[in-house]
Amino acid sequence: MKKIAIFASGTGTNFVALTKAIQQQHLPVTVSLLVCDHEDAQVLQRAAELKVPIFVINFKAYPNKAAAEQAILDQLAKAEVTAILLAGYMRIIGPTLLGAYTNKILNIHPALLPNFPGAHGIEDAFKAGVKTTGVTVHYIDAAVDSGPIIAQKAVPILAEDTLATLEARIHETEHQLYPAVLADLIKKGDL
Ligand code: GAR
Numbered sequence: 776m777k778k779i780a781i782f783a784s785g786t787g788t789n790f791v792a793l794t795k796a797i798q799q800q801h802l803p804v805t806v807s808l809l810v811c812d813h814e815d816a817q818v819l820q821r822a823a824e825l826k827v828p829i830f831v832i833n834f835k836a837y838p839n840k841a842a843a844e845q846a847i848l849d850q851l852a853k854a855e856v857t858a859i860l861l862a863g864y865m866r867i868i869g870p871t872l873l874g875a876y877t878n879k880i881l882n883i884h885p886a887l888l889p890n891f892p893g894a895h896g897i898e899d900a901f902k903a904g905v906k907t908t909g910v911t912v913h914y915i916d917a918a919v920d921s922g923p924i925i926a927q928k929a930v931p932i933l934a935e936d937t938l939a940t941l942e943a944r945i946h947e948t949e950h951q952l953y954p955a956v957l958a959d960l961i962k963k964g965d966l
Pocket residue numbers: 783784785786787788789790862863864883884885892893894895896920946949
């Protein structure tokens with residue numbers, strides 16, 4: 776059974792969608808660890824409910840990013856994790872983690888990359904007045920929201936949309952696309 780970790784900083788709806796899809800679809804993979812960089816994030820409660828082990832990392836407790844990422848690496852090794860899924864993890868992955876998990880870290884972004892990278896992908900697309908935005912799943916590299924794209928799904932922005940209704944449709948799309956990509960990569964032996 777393949778062991779993965781999910782990294783999240785906030786609400787954790789993608790964490791839940793991934794974890795439940797793995798259980799319901801009987802995918803040959805276990806979510807062995809949730810790594811979270813905020814001690815009061817809502818995702819922690821969700822992980823407890825789903826009985827996923829948790830590692831909370833306080834970056835301020837380490838002299839630098841490399842040391843903090845080494846502490847994460849130690850936990851990943853202990854849990855025998857072979858791949859990482861970022862799901863609303865609002866931190867740039869540094870060389871320590873990237874070097875240890877080359878081509879084994881995926882991210883989901885709430886826009887059609889390379890358009891609207893960064894922390895506010897949905898709002899930026901909405902304010903730009905584009906007619907179509909969407910969701911991207913990609914491998915990560917050293918830059919923000921870059922790296923080879925694995926899958927994208929377009930989401931139209933309707934005339935009657937508010938930011939809230941668009942956000943809801945984007946999240947719904949994320950919750951379908953991310954588990955589908957995971958299932959596909961596992962099937963192909965690419966993760
Ligand atoms: C998701 O929309 C994800 O695409 C986004 O954070 C949200 C987390 O929601 N990630 C980024 O913007 C990365 N640049 P969740 O905590 O409910 O899964």
